[in-house]
Amino acid sequence: MIRVLLADDEAMIRSALAALLRLEPDIEVIAECADGEQAVTEALRLHPDVCLLDLEMPGLDGVQVAEKLNRAIATRCVVVTRHARPGVLRRALASGVAGFLPKSRGADEVAAVIRRVAAGARYVDPEIAADALSDERSPLTDRELDVLRAGRRGETTGQIARALSLAPGTVRNHISVVLGKLSVETRQQAVLMAEERGWI
Amino acid sequence: MSSIPPSSVAEPALGARQLARGITATWWYTVTAVLFIELMLVVAWAGIAAAEDVSGGVVLFVGIGGVVWCASTLMLLVHYRRRVDSGPEAMWRSLAVPFLVAAAYGLTAGALVSSWQLAAMPIVQFFVLLSWPRGVRVRVVLAATLILAALAVVDSAAGLNGGLPWWIPVVYGALLPGMSVSSLWWWDVLVTLDRARASEAKLAATQERLRVATDVHDLQGHHLQVVALQLELAERLLPIDADAGMEQLRAARVSVDEARQGTRDLATRFRSVPLGDELANARDLLVAAGLEVEAAIDADADAAPASALGPVIRETTTNVLRHGAGRRARLLLTRTADSWRYEIGNDTVPGAELEHDGSGLDGVRRRIEEAHGTLEVRREADEFVVVVTVPAETEEGR
Numbered sequence A: 001m002i003r004v005l006l007a008d009d010e011a012m013i014r015s016a017l018a019a020l021l022r023l024e025p026d027i028e029v030i031a032e033c034a035d036g037e038q039a040v041t042e043a044l045r046l047h048p049d050v051c052l053l054d055l056e057m058p059g060l061d062g063v064q065v066a067e068k069l070n071r072a073i074a075t076r077c078v079v080v081t082r083h084a085r086p087g088v089l090r091r092a093l094a095s096g097v098a099g100f101l102p103k104s105r106g107a108d109e110v111a112a113v114i115r116r117v118a119a120g121a122r123y124v125d126p127e128i129a130a131d132a133l134s135d136e137r138s139p140l141t142d143r144e145l146d147v148l149r150a151g152r153r154g155e156t157t158g159q160i161a162r163a164l165s166l167a168p169g170t171v172r173n174h175i176s177v178v179l180g181k182l183s184v185e186t187r188q189q190a191v192l193m194a195e196e197r198g199w200i
Numbered sequence B: 001m002s003s004i005p006p007s008s009v010a011e012p013a014l015g016a017r018q019l020a021r022g023i024t025a026t027w028w029y030t031v032t033a034v035l036f037i038e039l040m041l042v043v044a045w046a047g048i049a050a051a052e053d054v055s056g057g058v059v060l061f062v063g064i065g066g067v068v069w070c071a072s073t074l075m076l077l078v079h080y081r082r083r084v085d086s087g088p089e090a091m092w093r094s095l096a097v098p099f100l101v102a103a104a105y106g107l108t109a110g111a112l113v114s115s116w117q118l119a120a121m122p123i124v125q126f127f128v129l130l131s132w133p134r135g136v137r138v139r140v141v142l143a144a145t146l147i148l149a150a151l152a153v154v155d156s157a158a159g160l161n162g163g164l165p166w167w168i169p170v171v172y173g174a175l176l177p178g179m180s181v182s183s184l185w186w187w188d189v190l191v192t193l194d195r196a197r198a199s200e201a202k203l204a205a206t207q208e209r210l211r212v213a214t215d216v217h218d219l220q221g222h223h224l225q226v227v228a229l230q231l232e233l234a235e236r237l238l239p240i241d242a243d244a245g246m247e248q249l250r251a252a253r254v255s256v257d258e259a260r261q262g263t264r265d266l267a268t269r270f271r272s273v274p275l276g277d278e279l280a281n282a283r284d285l286l287v288a289a290g291l292e293v294e295a296a297i298d299a300d301a302d303a304a305p306a307s308a309l310g311p312v313i314r315e316t317t318t319n320v321l322r323h324g325a326g327r328r329a330r331l332l333l334t335r336t337a338d339s340w341r342y343e344i345g346n347d348t349v350p351g352a353e354l355e356h357d358g359s360g361l362d363g364v365r366r367r368i369e370e371a372h373g374t375l376e377v378r379r380e381a382d383e384f385v386v387v388v389t390v391p392a393e394t395e396e397g398r
Helices: A009-023 A036-046 A062-070 A090-093 A107-118 A127-134 A143-151 A157-164 A168-182 A189-194 B008-051 B057-081 B087-112 B116-128 B136-157 B167-240 B242-268 B275-288 B306-323 B359-370
Strands: A002-007 A027-033 A052-056 A076-081 A097-104 B292-297 B329-333 B340-347 B374-377 B384-393
Touching: A002 A009, A002 A036, A002 A107, A009 A027, A009 A107, A027 A036, A027 A107, A027 B292, A027 B384, A036 A052, A036 B008, A052 A062, A062 A076, A062 A127, A062 B008, A062 B306, A090 A127, A090 B275, A097 A107, A097 A127, A097 B057, A107 B384, A127 B275, A127 B306, A143 A157, A143 A168, A143 A189, A143 B340, A157 A168, B008 B057, B008 B167, B057 B116, B087 B116, B087 B329, B116 B136, B136 B167, B167 B242, B275 B292, B275 B306, B275 B329, B306 B340, B306 B359, B306 B384, B359 B374
Parallel strands: A002 A027, A002 A052, A052 A076, A076 A097, B292 B329
Antiparallel strands: B329 B340, B340 B384, B374 B384
């Protein structure tokens, strides 16, 4: 039997999927969680073989849950999403997610992916991979992205400079180059744009 | 979505780059204009000093100090261009050097030549070149001009007579604020124009998105209505004829799938990136998946036939992500005399079953053959390689 943990903040979808998966002879749903924090707690307690995590959850999202679990226990994580935002597949793969598929797949397909992943394979849905390949490339350098990242919560230039061990003037130069490249007027707009496109 | 030739995608980026270059050129033009006026004044004052003072030391100070002062105003101009996003304390720190240079040069040179106007001019110019809010700047310029003109009158009353036409620096000195600011104003107009262009492009994208939203709304509305009808029919049929009821339920599922696919097609209809970006994304994904990636992508990748190679790249990258044993991968796109060669290889687990030969690669093979190319699949002991060769597009073929 493959022991599966389910996490989705939408109760209807979660219970329907759990009911459908329970119909599979070799799959046992051992926990249903309503958010990321609960999923982490339950997974650490129950040690499931496979965790099926919704990407869009309040608090911790599916990829963050997978990242935490992969560091702590031997479990395989599959992330499902309604809409894969740019950059999210890259982030998921980097945090060791074993499977990634859209929510629109039927329960039989989900069950097949759970089996593959439990057997040690990786599964990336072709649709999601195609989307990820047509992501817009970031025109910014790594350093410029660092500056945006360090200032994404509205930190001052001085705080960014300290965080990155740079001179404040260098930080200001980076920011003005970023504003030019993205043709936006404020750092906040640049941060929003970079977050929207999955660059940071 | 991949049938759009890459050139049509690359064009706007190229245009933007040219525009950015144009803006930089204009910036240097503005800087040169301001510095030229300042240097002219320095030369004129050095001339006056030469007429006033025979020793030459004063001339040397007015001349060389003047050049240093001009250089320090260059810092001000750079600051003017990058006036974004700096807190007041950082701003004053970066302005301290130009201010001190201006004050030191002005006061010393003014005292040596005994001209009030020369003493005041560098400091006044410092305030003129700051980035004042709209409206304030007009007042600053008027005040600066009045001060310099008034000091010119004081100077002439005190009898500053260098023998030279001394009114030259005086008149030009009084004109300095106005001339500098008009250069800066011209620069501001250009920046505003550039921003307007950027927001115009954004507006077009937003309008397009709005149109897609309407299409999605129509499409989903239609499908929801169909699904509702099919479910209602199933509800009625199930007690009488279970098979017919189940048939309607299955039909409803198909309708939902169609709606989903249609929505996705609408959303991705305009998504298209240059081939080079697609390959760079592929490399990033493979690296993120923990593979050691050896990539060599021709710098001209965007010129390769995207309609033939795009689907191959998508299919093969997904395959490597999905099936590869996950240690090494190789991604190559090279240009030979008359063709493009794409190669992707990854290590496989020895003895593991090969799942590569699915229908996916068959579809890709058809596309490649339509483009008069070849697709070769090589399975070696511990490696799986796909090599695709397609003829390069000729200019008239585009």
